[in-house]
Amino acid sequence: MEIERASIQLAEAVKAASDYTGQGKVAAYIPELAKVDSRMLGAAVCLPDGTILSAGDADVPFTLQSISKICSLIVALCQNGQKHVFERVGKEPTGDPFNSIIKLETIKPHKPLNPMINAGAIAVAGMIQGNGVEQRLDAVLSLLRKMTGNPALSINEAVYCSEKRTAARNRALAWFLKDSGVLATDVEETLDLYFRHCAIEVTAKEVARLGMVLAADGVIPETGERVIPQEVARICKTFMVTCGMYNASGEFAIDVGIPAKSGVAGGIMAAVPQRMGIGVFGPALDEKGNSVAGVKLLELLAKEWNLAIF
Amino acid sequence: MEIERASIQLAEAVKAASDYTGQGKVAAYIPELAKVDSRMLGAAVCLPDGTILSAGDADVPFTLQSISKICSLIVALCQNGQKHVFERVGKEPTGDPFNSIIKLETIKPHKPLNPMINAGAIAVAGMIQGNGVEQRLDAVLSLLRKMTGNPALSINEAVYCSEKRTAARNRALAWFLKDSGVLATDVEETLDLYFRHCAIEVTAKEVARLGMVLAADGVIPETGERVIPQEVARICKTFMVTCGMYNASGEFAIDVGIPAKSGVAGGIMAAVPQRMGIGVFGPALDEKGNSVAGVKLLELLAKEWNLAIF
């Protein structure tokens, strides 16, 4: 990949995809997210040697939201092992919206179908060990600081508080999990941890680095330091394909074909095996909760650079 | 109705139905309820002149549980009017278990289908007005004290606390209602009120009096004092037919044919229009949550005394 040419192509793709920002809306159910300028779009690419290309609003901070589901899954798997984790959360895509509660009742046993829907991610948060919320949060934050190379990575308190105040649906999911015995830890503490994960603040550049670490099977590009076991990285990339883009994952797999995870703040983290990590920020969302322009941008890049894994 | 003969028939019916107590189990999900002797069975009949006949364990105290759904609905209707109440809770039977959450998501708008399922009763609890939980509870308690003629009617604290500690599913329902905008009041305060209603302690004799007041269209038998508007009494009896026996209501309507409301402590309150109220206590439940022997007993009485309204 020729860096200069790739830079130009990235800028052109961001420009082309920007036209689509008008087709979406910023997330309204978390008041703090609703304040963001819906026309923003930024992207960054992190290459195996750590080089970062970027275009557009690639330095604007935003919160991870559902992208954090990958991070907490990594920590939960490392702390508890696959057996423990997958006894409490499944591996199947659902076809339902990310905040749906139906299958918690209809599927027996009542465990969430996968860790990428809210119910599953709350169950995963419940498995993160530590002495109190702060310490449990640190387990995730310290992983992310290593992956991004930014030791100052922290939480956006306004978003965290906004989400915590308005998270009635997530509370319903958590209490249902409690009732089913899936959630062993305290409900409010677990939700508090979940909201904090969601509110970790990053930029598209940092997200590109997260993607690159996964693309490199769990190794920090420049240093070669392993921060995620290879097996865990593989599991994450698989979930990103089957469930990463909410109930548009199947469509995204066909139309774009890159393992990716989106969040309702407008971020998308993509991992092209061995080749690159991509971070996108575009807060205007489609009705399923994915960045409208971000998806379009990844589609353009996937075609331009032939990134599809299939 | 000849009193003496009726007394004998009631005693015989209780004796015959007692054989069925072995086919059920006491409610296990509320620890305090699980301690009760499952072989008990008692019944009382209250006639229009206030006469009370009884047999078996008719003086054993038990908690109203879901029977309280009728009482809180009465208060909510009196305080807010039909329009306000039925904009927030429907009038349709569901076919689903009493604690099901599925239809809260699938039905648009997301309001509970009726006030006899848990979700609907929690929504109704949210409409009971008053300054704090104590005052809101008093609105229900004072109605019940009038209806039963027992000014000392109060809450079983052990059951209340037991239920409050273990009510994860009800919390899930309440938070879902909060998310949908159906529940305007504070979730924990509303649940607290709901648990207290459920824990009001009565005997089969007192429940028979509750039934008689409804059977008399809202009037206290002896005094003739109106304590419930006629229209509200009619609405309650209708709900008792269409939704009173959980998702066995349709079957009960055909096999027995009396407006009735059951609770998981084993109580059933039945109202035979103009003729009598019946109170039953039999803690062994079938899988849908109704007193096994209690249902059988009402079936026997309905045949013996030709009580079916259809």
Next chain:
Amino acid sequence: MEIERASIQLAEAVKAASDYTGQGKVAAYIPELAKVDSRMLGAAVCLPDGTILSAGDADVPFTLQSISKICSLIVALCQNGQKHVFERVGKEPTGDPFNSIIKLETIKPHKPLNPMINAGAIAVAGMIQGNGVEQRLDAVLSLLRKMTGNPALSINEAVYCSEKRTAARNRALAWFLKDSGVLATDVEETLDLYFRHCAIEVTAKEVARLGMVLAADGVIPETGERVIPQEVARICKTFMVTCGMYNASGEFAIDVGIPAKSGVAGGIMAAVPQRMGIGVFGPALDEKGNSVAGVKLLELLAKEWNLAIF
């Protein structure tokens, strides 16, 4: 009930309810039904002595559609007994639309929840015995001829053919029942029988007589001849309360309070125990499939004549 005054009140109620015909639409999914004038409204009352009062379009023929579900249930119960019938179809209201297929899959065993939804009525049609469709149809037709006193009662061939050609959803339901083992007879023959039942042509006056026979516990008013066992009549009236008006049955029970069954051709058959049968014809339907003006009309009459059974 004073006849003359009642006649005037009926005429006034029809006139008042006529204003509501504009709020509904004729059934469009059966092409032949879509041709009907949506502004029509007629009603007839049949009293215990056989006297018939009527107003509006009470002599306009229309097809029974779902009202026939009561008739085929009567025949099935008489031919097979309660045990056989209710092993194959339940007694519970559903909360779902009349043509819903969901609960056939979610409820175990896969039997229809009640005989008033399409799936249940198709299952019931499968239980009607006879040598070929003609003979099985005659079992229903001859009952109806007795009940209405009209020996010429027959099928509207155009509606029957129209329905048979366009009944894809009903075929889906029937095949699902076949797959579940609920339907033992040939699918196409059973559907053919079902479509013929639905296409039996009546007037509001005849429907009023049907209602009166049920109101009289199964006896022809003038002659005193018993044509339906009392127990079967009671079962029918109970289903009319809990499931007779599709998934608006609960609402109708509260707002009107009369056992009633509606059909998508715009008919409603109501049975006021011991007092009267009411036949209504108003083809403009609400979104749940009930006659808009017909429901309003029954609400007016119920208030005027105090007909509610609760």
Next chain:
Amino acid sequence: MEIERASIQLAEAVKAASDYTGQGKVAAYIPELAKVDSRMLGAAVCLPDGTILSAGDADVPFTLQSISKICSLIVALCQNGQKHVFERVGKEPTGDPFNSIIKLETIKPHKPLNPMINAGAIAVAGMIQGNGVEQRLDAVLSLLRKMTGNPALSINEAVYCSEKRTAARNRALAWFLKDSGVLATDVEETLDLYFRHCAIEVTAKEVARLGMVLAADGVIPETGERVIPQEVARICKTFMVTCGMYNASGEFAIDVGIPAKSGVAGGIMAAVPQRMGIGVFGPALDEKGNSVAGVKLLELLAKEWNLAIF
């Protein structure tokens, strides 16, 4: 890949996986399939140069069943284009069993979520063009004959007839699709075509060749002849990952990680991009409908040869 060593490893893997045949059962709902010996297990690998390795029952003929869903999708896409096809069938995994009908009603518009569940495959069969069933079948058969290199490939008439006689659930699905307007063609003809596709008879060796053509992006290994457009091959492989193993697709993606499609006759077709096609035959199925020993075998091979795409 060293051929000799690979042959030994394949034989060892088949031997090891054979122990798992006892944990499953042959499909019972199609009588003809129920006659098969559940202890069989065979596998074949087709390499890019056309070399075929095999072990166990690799020459035993069996019917494609759901593996044919990939073949009919290829034909439908080639004949109609992506736009036409995906307007009638979605791209999302469902989390529900392959023969579930629920989402056809709950999802609006009522189109099947993907072409790998029965409803979706029936919709796809409806899009295959031709003059009559024979010609429509030939479109699929001639593709398969090219892909396998076996010009005599044909239908197992006994299985076809057995399936056609007992396919009540598929008829329910097809009629629901007809009702929703998804299926434009005649229901019985479309089902007939669908049953014939399912009954195409192959061996594990032939299935390995099918997989290799997809692995090679649509090109016949030896000749280099393109028989499937690259884009269509990519789409198929993506569906194989997200929905190929029924509602165990997500689990298979994580545990094995190879694009694969299974059928209830016990076959699995796997395509390892650029590297190999794998055909498996093991008729003992798990409860979700996948070959128990076949899945285990692929898991062993994926680890041995590092085949996972993630």
